[in-house]
Amino acid sequence: MKRYDVTEMIIEKKIAKKLKWSQIAEVVGQSKEWTTAALLGQMTLTAEQAAKVGALFELPEEAVNLLQVVPYKGSLPTAVPTDPLIYRFYELISVYGTTFKELIHEEFGDGIMSAIDFKMDLQREPNPMGDRVSITMSGKFLPYKTY
Amino acid sequence: MKRYDVTEMIIEKKIAKKLKWSQIAEVVGQSKEWTTAALLGQMTLTAEQAAKVGALFELPEEAVNLLQVVPYKGSLPTAVPTDPLIYRFYELISVYGTTFKELIHEEFGDGIMSAIDFKMDLQREPNPMGDRVSITMSGKFLPYKTY
Amino acid sequence: MKRYDVTEMIIEKKIAKKLKWSQIAEVVGQSKEWTTAALLGQMTLTAEQAAKVGALFELPEEAVNLLQVVPYKGSLPTAVPTDPLIYRFYELISVYGTTFKELIHEEFGDGIMSAIDFKMDLQREPNPMGDRVSITMSGKFLPYKTY
Amino acid sequence: MKRYDVTEMIIEKKIAKKLKWSQIAEVVGQSKEWTTAALLGQMTLTAEQAAKVGALFELPEEAVNLLQVVPYKGSLPTAVPTDPLIYRFYELISVYGTTFKELIHEEFGDGIMSAIDFKMDLQREPNPMGDRVSITMSGKFLPYKTY
Amino acid sequence: MKRYDVTEMIIEKKIAKKLKWSQIAEVVGQSKEWTTAALLGQMTLTAEQAAKVGALFELPEEAVNLLQVVPYKGSLPTAVPTDPLIYRFYELISVYGTTFKELIHEEFGDGIMSAIDFKMDLQREPNPMGDRVSITMSGKFLPYKTY
Amino acid sequence: MKRYDVTEMIIEKKIAKKLKWSQIAEVVGQSKEWTTAALLGQMTLTAEQAAKVGALFELPEEAVNLLQVVPYKGSLPTAVPTDPLIYRFYELISVYGTTFKELIHEEFGDGIMSAIDFKMDLQREPNPMGDRVSITMSGKFLPYKTY
Amino acid sequence: MKRYDVTEMIIEKKIAKKLKWSQIAEVVGQSKEWTTAALLGQMTLTAEQAAKVGALFELPEEAVNLLQVVPYKGSLPTAVPTDPLIYRFYELISVYGTTFKELIHEEFGDGIMSAIDFKMDLQREPNPMGDRVSITMSGKFLPYKTY
Amino acid sequence: MKRYDVTEMIIEKKIAKKLKWSQIAEVVGQSKEWTTAALLGQMTLTAEQAAKVGALFELPEEAVNLLQVVPYKGSLPTAVPTDPLIYRFYELISVYGTTFKELIHEEFGDGIMSAIDFKMDLQREPNPMGDRVSITMSGKFLPYKTY
Amino acid sequence: MKRYDVTEMIIEKKIAKKLKWSQIAEVVGQSKEWTTAALLGQMTLTAEQAAKVGALFELPEEAVNLLQVVPYKGSLPTAVPTDPLIYRFYELISVYGTTFKELIHEEFGDGIMSAIDFKMDLQREPNPMGDRVSITMSGKFLPYKTY
Amino acid sequence: MKRYDVTEMIIEKKIAKKLKWSQIAEVVGQSKEWTTAALLGQMTLTAEQAAKVGALFELPEEAVNLLQVVPYKGSLPTAVPTDPLIYRFYELISVYGTTFKELIHEEFGDGIMSAIDFKMDLQREPNPMGDRVSITMSGKFLPYKTY
Known part of the structure; x- marks a missing residue:
C-alpha cells in the first residue's frame, strides 16, 4: 500500500458518504484548505489527526500509518496541467x-x-x-x- | 520592432531613471499589478495610457503604437520556470x-x-x-x- | 473505481448494445455534443442525468455517484494528439x-x-x-x- | 529574406497604417479569414494577390516573390500555446x-x-x-x- | 476489453499458429499492407471482415465487435521511435x-x-x-x- | 559562414531566378530528389557538382567549399513536424x-x-x-x- | 505474454540459478555480448537457440516462441538514461x-x-x-x- | 567572443586551408581523437597547445586565451541527435x-x-x-x- | 519480483515496525546515508549485508538475492523533481x-x-x-x- | 543591455586580465562562492559591491546599474545539464x-x-x-x- 492508495480510499469513501471537505476539516481540526491538501496526499498528519481521519473513513491501520509519513509531493499528472x-x-x-x-x-x-x-x-x-x-x-x- | 523590444526599452529606461512600478502605475492611472503586467508585455494599453507611457520612457512612435496592439501573451522562457x-x-x-x-x-x-x-x-x-x-x-x- | 473506469464501462456497453450517441443524448435530454463529452468523462452530470445513464448502461451505484463528481478534465493521452x-x-x-x-x-x-x-x-x-x-x-x- | 521577415514587414506596416484585416481582405479579394492566415505566413498567394499586397504595404520585390512560395506552415512558438x-x-x-x-x-x-x-x-x-x-x-x- | 487487448490476442495467436500476414490477408480479402495495419489496431473492419478474423483467431464476440469500432490511431510508444x-x-x-x-x-x-x-x-x-x-x-x- | 547560410543563399537565388528543382538537377547531373536534398543542406557534393552549383547561383568560394563538407543532417525545426x-x-x-x-x-x-x-x-x-x-x-x- | 515478460522470467531465473552471462553465452553458442543483448529482449533467436535458452531457464513454450519473433527494440526507459x-x-x-x-x-x-x-x-x-x-x-x- | 565562436573560426579556416584533423593533431602533438574533440570546443588546451593552434589558424589573442578556459561541454543541439x-x-x-x-x-x-x-x-x-x-x-x- | 518491489517491501515494513534509518544503518554496519540509498534501491549490498536486511525486514529469499544485484539507478519519477x-x-x-x-x-x-x-x-x-x-x-x- | 550581457563582459575581462574568482571575491568583500554566483548573473549586488565590480572590470554605468537589479535566475541552458x-x-x-x-x-x-x-x-x-x-x-x- 502507498500513500496514493490511501488518497484513493479517502476519495471513494468521501463520495459514498457524501461528505464535504469543510465537514472533514472540522473533524481534523484544521482549515479546509490544509485538510484538503493533506487528504489529497500532499501533507503529513499527526498521529491524532490520522486517527480521526482513519475513524471517519474506516481506513485500515496501514493507511493510518501512511498518513503520518511525509509524502512525495506533487499532485498533477503532467507538467502543464490539462484540467x-x-x-x-x-x-x-x-x-x-x-x-x-x-x-x-x-x-x-x-x-x-x-x-x-x-x-x-x-x-x-x-x-x-x-x-x-x-x-x-x-x-x-x-x-x-x-x- | 516588436512588443518584446518595447518591453526591453521600458526596462532599460526604468533602471536608468530609477523609477518604481508603483510610481509608473500612478502615471498610467491603474493599479501597480496591472501596470507592471502591461509594461512587461502582457496587456493592451489604450491610446491615452500608451501616450503617457511613451512620454515617461521617451519611446518612439512605433513603440507607442505597439503598446496598443494585443500582445502574444506568456512571459516565461520555459514551461517549468527556473527562477x-x-x-x-x-x-x-x-x-x-x-x-x-x-x-x-x-x-x-x-x-x-x-x-x-x-x-x-x-x-x-x-x-x-x-x-x-x-x-x-x-x-x-x-x-x-x-x- | 475512478471516473476513467466509468467511461470504460459505458463504452463497452455502448458497443455491446449498439447504441448511438444521438440515441443516448435523447435519453439524457441534452445535445449529442454535450452528452458525448460528458460520458467520455469530461463533464459533470446532475443526479437525474446520472440516474438515467446508470439505468441505460446498467451501472453500479458507485459509478452513478462518480458521474456526479467533477472530473479531472483532458481526454487525450499526449500533448500532440496522434490520432x-x-x-x-x-x-x-x-x-x-x-x-x-x-x-x-x-x-x-x-x-x-x-x-x-x-x-x-x-x-x-x-x-x-x-x-x-x-x-x-x-x-x-x-x-x-x-x- | 525569409517568409517570416515578410510577415514582420506586413504587421509593422499594418499597425502604422492602422489597417484592419477586413479592409486588407477586400484588397486581396478573399475572405478575411483566408487573408489573415495568408499574410501571417500560412498560405500561398497568386502573383496577382501578391502584387496587390505588395502595393498596399510597399513591399520590396523579393518580398512579393516570397509571398508566392509555399511556406513552412505552423504559426505558434510552442507545442502547447501560452497565449x-x-x-x-x-x-x-x-x-x-x-x-x-x-x-x-x-x-x-x-x-x-x-x-x-x-x-x-x-x-x-x-x-x-x-x-x-x-x-x-x-x-x-x-x-x-x-x- | 479494449482494442489494444484485441491486438494482443491476435498477435499471441498468430505466433502460436505460425501464420503469416500474407496468409491472414487472403482470409480477410484485402492487401497484406492494409490487413496488417488493421489487425495492429489502426483500421476499422467491416462486420464481415471482423467475423473472418474472429473465426481465424478464435476471438470472443466482444473482440469481434471492437474490431468494427474506429480505433484511436497511433501505433508507437514514443514520439521519436526507438526501434x-x-x-x-x-x-x-x-x-x-x-x-x-x-x-x-x-x-x-x-x-x-x-x-x-x-x-x-x-x-x-x-x-x-x-x-x-x-x-x-x-x-x-x-x-x-x-x- | 555555415552550410545553413549556403542553403539560404541558394533558396533566395532560386526564387529570384525562378528556377525549378528539376532544372537545377539537370545542371548538377543527378536526380531531382537527390539534388533537392543536397541543396537543402542534407548531402555532400563533389568538387565538380559544387562548382556547377556555385556557377548557377553565383555563390562565393567559401560557399562552394562548404557544399563539399559533410553537413550535420536533419532538416526540420521540431521533433514532430508542424508543416x-x-x-x-x-x-x-x-x-x-x-x-x-x-x-x-x-x-x-x-x-x-x-x-x-x-x-x-x-x-x-x-x-x-x-x-x-x-x-x-x-x-x-x-x-x-x-x- | 510479451517479449518483455520473457526477459523478466530469464532475469529472475538467472539470479536464482546464479548463472553468469558468459556461461549462458556458451550454452547459446554465441558471444557474451550478443547473447546478453538477445536475452535482454533486443535480438531474435533461431529456433535452436531459443530451445537451448528455454531448456536452461525452464521457459514455457509460448516464451520459447516469442524469443524467435523480432522484438520492438530499445532497452531504456527514458531518452536520456538515468543510470x-x-x-x-x-x-x-x-x-x-x-x-x-x-x-x-x-x-x-x-x-x-x-x-x-x-x-x-x-x-x-x-x-x-x-x-x-x-x-x-x-x-x-x-x-x-x-x- | 565565446568558445563557440572560436570553434566556428577554426572550422572555417580548416575548410579554407584544406587541413585534415590528423595533420592538425600532429601540430598539436596529441592524438587525432583528442585534438578533434578539443578544437570542436570540448577540451581545454595548455598555453603551448593553444599557441600552436592560434598560429596554425591565425586566431586573435582572445581566441587563444579562450582555448585555455574549461568549456561548457556538450556538442549536440538536441537530446536525441538528428544526424x-x-x-x-x-x-x-x-x-x-x-x-x-x-x-x-x-x-x-x-x-x-x-x-x-x-x-x-x-x-x-x-x-x-x-x-x-x-x-x-x-x-x-x-x-x-x-x- | 524486481528491485523496485523489494524497496516497496522494505518501506512498508519500516513504517509498520517504526524503525529509523539510523537504526537500520547500525544493523547494516554502514553510514545512514549509504544505507538509506541502498535500501531505496540505488546501491548493491554484499551477501552479508543483504542477509542482515532480509532478517530485519523478514524478506523472502528472492528479495535477499535481488539486493545483491546491481540496480538500474535513478530514484525520481520525473526529470525535474516535483517534491x-x-x-x-x-x-x-x-x-x-x-x-x-x-x-x-x-x-x-x-x-x-x-x-x-x-x-x-x-x-x-x-x-x-x-x-x-x-x-x-x-x-x-x-x-x-x-x- | 541585459544582465546576460553584463555576465559576458565580466567573463571576457576576467580571462583577459587573468583574474581568479578568489581574487575577485576579495575585492567584492564576500566569499568566493557567493561572488562567483553573483557575477555569473544569479545574485543581486549592493550599490557598493556593484561599483567595485564595475571598477575592476571597467564596466559601463548601465552594466553597474544592472548588477543591482534582481536577475531572472537559472544558469543552465537545458533542464538536464550536458556539461x-x-x-x-x-x-x-x-x-x-x-x-x-x-x-x-x-x-x-x-x-x-x-x-x-x-x-x-x-x-x-x-x-x-x-x-x-x-x-x-x-x-x-x-x-x-x-x-
Whole structure:
C-alpha cells in the first residue's frame, strides 16, 4: 500500500458518504484548505489527526500509518496541467509570473515568497455580476543572504 | 520592432531613471499589478495610457503604437520556470492544484475561476516573525453549462 | 473505481448494445455534443442525468455517484494528439491560431473566447463534391479588464 | 529574406497604417479569414494577390516573390500555446477531442475532417448576456479506404 | 476489453499458429499492407471482415465487435521511435522532409499528399548487391483552396 | 559562414531566378530528389557538382567549399513536424510504423531497410478522381548478424 | 505474454540459478555480448537457440516462441538514461559525437558506421593504476550514394 | 567572443586551408581523437597547445586565451541527435545500453566506466565485404564504495 | 519480483515496525546515508549485508538475492523533481551549477568531482535562528587527460 | 543591455586580465562562492559591491546599474545539464534525492532545506589517493505548518 492508495480510499469513501471537505476539516481540526491538501496526499498528519481521519473513513491501520509519513509531493499528472480549472492558475503564472517577481522584489528586495511557511484561504465573494472566487495567499518573505 | 523590444526599452529606461512600478502605475492611472503586467508585455494599453507611457520612457512612435496592439501573451522562457521566486508559484499549483479544484467545485460546482475577469493585489504583511507577502486574487466563477 | 473506469464501462456497453450517441443524448435530454463529452468523462452530470445513464448502461451505484463528481478534465493521452482525426484539429490551431487571435481581437479587443460558456453543434453538410463536416462553435467573449 | 521577415514587414506596416484585416481582405479579394492566415505566413498567394499586397504595404520585390512560395506552415512558438486566447482552442481539443472523434465517426464512419479542403467563418454573435464569438468550420470528410 | 487487448490476442495467436500476414490477408480479402495495419489496431473492419478474423483467431464476440469500432490511431510508444527499423523511416523524414515538400509543391502547388486516401505496397526487390526493400506509396494530392 | 547560410543563399537565388528543382538537377547531373536534398543542406557534393552549383547561383568560394563538407543532417525545426505536408509523412509512420516492421521482418527476417543505401523517386500519378503523388522508395535490406 | 515478460522470467531465473552471462553465452553458442543483448529482449533467436535458452531457464513454450519473433527494440526507459553507468556512454556521445562524425567522414567520406552490421567486444584491461574497461566496436561503413 | 565562436573560426579556416584533423593533431602533438574533440570546443588546451593552434589558424589573442578556459561541454543541439552518423551511436546505447551494464557489472561489480579517465582510438578496418569503422574505447573502472 | 518491489517491501515494513534509518544503518554496519540509498534501491549490498536486511525486514529469499544485484539507478519519477524538498537541490544546481564549475576548475583544472568515489554526511546544525541542515559532500577529483 | 550581457563582459575581462574568482571575491568583500554566483548573473549586488565590480572590470554605468537589479535566475541552458561536471551534481540528486528526503524528514519532520537562506563552502581536500572536492552546504530547515 502507498500513500496514493490511501488518497484513493479517502476519495471513494468521501463520495459514498457524501461528505464535504469543510465537514472533514472540522473533524481534523484544521482549515479546509490544509485538510484538503493533506487528504489529497500532499501533507503529513499527526498521529491524532490520522486517527480521526482513519475513524471517519474506516481506513485500515496501514493507511493510518501512511498518513503520518511525509509524502512525495506533487499532485498533477503532467507538467502543464490539462484540467481547465487548474490550468487557469498555470496561465496566471505564465502571464503574471514576471509581474509577481517585479513587485515582490520592489517591495522586499531579492528573495522569494515561501511556499512552505505559507497559508491560504479560499472564499466565495458575492457579486451581482456573478460571484467570484477569492483566494488570499500569505507566505513569509525569505531574503537571499550574502556570505 | 516588436512588443518584446518595447518591453526591453521600458526596462532599460526604468533602471536608468530609477523609477518604481508603483510610481509608473500612478502615471498610467491603474493599479501597480496591472501596470507592471502591461509594461512587461502582457496587456493592451489604450491610446491615452500608451501616450503617457511613451512620454515617461521617451519611446518612439512605433513603440507607442505597439503598446496598443494585443500582445502574444506568456512571459516565461520555459514551461517549468527556473527562477526561484516564480517557481514557488508553480510549486503551489503542483502541490495545491487539486486542492484548488476540490474546494472551488465544492463551493461553486463545475466550472473555473476566470483568469481574464481577474484582478489581484499584492501587499507587504508586517509580521514580527518576518514580514510576509500577501496576495489576494479575485476571479469571476464561470460555470460549465449544459446544452 | 475512478471516473476513467466509468467511461470504460459505458463504452463497452455502448458497443455491446449498439447504441448511438444521438440515441443516448435523447435519453439524457441534452445535445449529442454535450452528452458525448460528458460520458467520455469530461463533464459533470446532475443526479437525474446520472440516474438515467446508470439505468441505460446498467451501472453500479458507485459509478452513478462518480458521474456526479467533477472530473479531472483532458481526454487525450499526449500533448500532440496522434490520432489523425483529432490531429487535424490540432493542425488547425497550429496553422490558424494566430488568425483566430487577430480576427477576434480586431472585432472584440483584448480578451478570449470562453471555452467554458461554450457550446457547439456538429452536422453533416451534404455536398456533391463529397459531404462535409460542419462544426459551429459559440463561446462568450470575455474581455480583459484593467484595475 | 525569409517568409517570416515578410510577415514582420506586413504587421509593422499594418499597425502604422492602422489597417484592419477586413479592409486588407477586400484588397486581396478573399475572405478575411483566408487573408489573415495568408499574410501571417500560412498560405500561398497568386502573383496577382501578391502584387496587390505588395502595393498596399510597399513591399520590396523579393518580398512579393516570397509571398508566392509555399511556406513552412505552423504559426505558434510552442507545442502547447501560452497565449490565453489561442490556448482556449487547444483546451477545446483536449476536452472535446474524443467527442469530435466519436460524433464524426458515428455520422461518417472511419476517416477525418480535412484541414486542407477547409474553410471557416468567424462572426460576432450579439447576445444580451454578452456578445459571443461564433466560428463555423467546414471541412470535407475524407474516408479511409481499404485496398 | 479494449482494442489494444484485441491486438494482443491476435498477435499471441498468430505466433502460436505460425501464420503469416500474407496468409491472414487472403482470409480477410484485402492487401497484406492494409490487413496488417488493421489487425495492429489502426483500421476499422467491416462486420464481415471482423467475423473472418474472429473465426481465424478464435476471438470472443466482444473482440469481434471492437474490431468494427474506429480505433484511436497511433501505433508507437514514443514520439521519436526507438526501434531501429521504424527509426529509419523517421530519419528519412528528418533528412528528406523538406525535399518531399519542395518537390510536391513544385509539381502540384500548395497542398498535401493525403495520408487517408492512401495506399502502399511493400515488395522484395532482388539485387545481386543484396536484396532491397521497395515501398511504393500513393496518396491523393489535396490542394489548399482560397475562400 | 555555415552550410545553413549556403542553403539560404541558394533558396533566395532560386526564387529570384525562378528556377525549378528539376532544372537545377539537370545542371548538377543527378536526380531531382537527390539534388533537392543536397541543396537543402542534407548531402555532400563533389568538387565538380559544387562548382556547377556555385556557377548557377553565383555563390562565393567559401560557399562552394562548404557544399563539399559533410553537413550535420536533419532538416526540420521540431521533433514532430508542424508543416501539414511533412506531418502527413510523420503520421504515416505513426499509423503504419508497426506495419512496416511486421511486413519487412516477415519477408526478410530481423534487420532494417537502409536509409543510407537508399534512393527514391517522386512522380505525379494522373487519376480521374484527382491526381496522386506516387513515391517509390528503395533501400537495401541490412540483416542483424549474430557474433 | 510479451517479449518483455520473457526477459523478466530469464532475469529472475538467472539470479536464482546464479548463472553468469558468459556461461549462458556458451550454452547459446554465441558471444557474451550478443547473447546478453538477445536475452535482454533486443535480438531474435533461431529456433535452436531459443530451445537451448528455454531448456536452461525452464521457459514455457509460448516464451520459447516469442524469443524467435523480432522484438520492438530499445532497452531504456527514458531518452536520456538515468543510470550512471549507461549515462556515461550517453555523455561520450554528447561530448565526442561531433568528433566521431568528423573523423569518420575524414577517413571514409559521407556515410555512417552501421549499427546493424555491427559487433562488439568488452574486456577487462588490467592496469596498475586501476583496471580499465575496454570496448571494441566494429561496424561496416555505409556510404551515402548519389542517384 | 565565446568558445563557440572560436570553434566556428577554426572550422572555417580548416575548410579554407584544406587541413585534415590528423595533420592538425600532429601540430598539436596529441592524438587525432583528442585534438578533434578539443578544437570542436570540448577540451581545454595548455598555453603551448593553444599557441600552436592560434598560429596554425591565425586566431586573435582572445581566441587563444579562450582555448585555455574549461568549456561548457556538450556538442549536440538536441537530446536525441538528428544526424544519422551520430544517431547510430545513440541507437547503440538504446539497444545495447543494458548489455553494457550487465557485462561490466558481471566483470567488475557495481561501478562505472569513466568517461573522464578515458581514451579512444578510431581506425579503418579493411574488409573485403566493405571496410569497417573500428573504435576502441578504454575507460578506467570506478567502483562504488560503501561508507 | 524486481528491485523496485523489494524497496516497496522494505518501506512498508519500516513504517509498520517504526524503525529509523539510523537504526537500520547500525544493523547494516554502514553510514545512514549509504544505507538509506541502498535500501531505496540505488546501491548493491554484499551477501552479508543483504542477509542482515532480509532478517530485519523478514524478506523472502528472492528479495535477499535481488539486493545483491546491481540496480538500474535513478530514484525520481520525473526529470525535474516535483517534491519541494528534492526540488530545492535541483534549484541549487540550476542557480549554482556554473559556480560549482568555475570554482572546481579554478582549483583543480579541467575534470569533474566523482559521483561514484563519493561520500556524504548529513547533520542537524543547531542554530538559535532556526536549526539548519548541513550536508558535506566529498568526491574525488578526476582530471581529464590528454592522449 | 541585459544582465546576460553584463555576465559576458565580466567573463571576457576576467580571462583577459587573468583574474581568479578568489581574487575577485576579495575585492567584492564576500566569499568566493557567493561572488562567483553573483557575477555569473544569479545574485543581486549592493550599490557598493556593484561599483567595485564595475571598477575592476571597467564596466559601463548601465552594466553597474544592472548588477543591482534582481536577475531572472537559472544558469543552465537545458533542464538536464550536458556539461559532465555539472551533470554529476544532477546525478547525485537522481540517485540520492530520495535519500536526502528520507534523512531530512527523519531528523526534522516535514519541511525543506532552504535554498535561499543557504550558504556553501567549496574546498580542496588533500588525499594521497587523489585530492578530493569537499562541498559543505548549510541551509535553514523550514517546516511545513498546519493552519
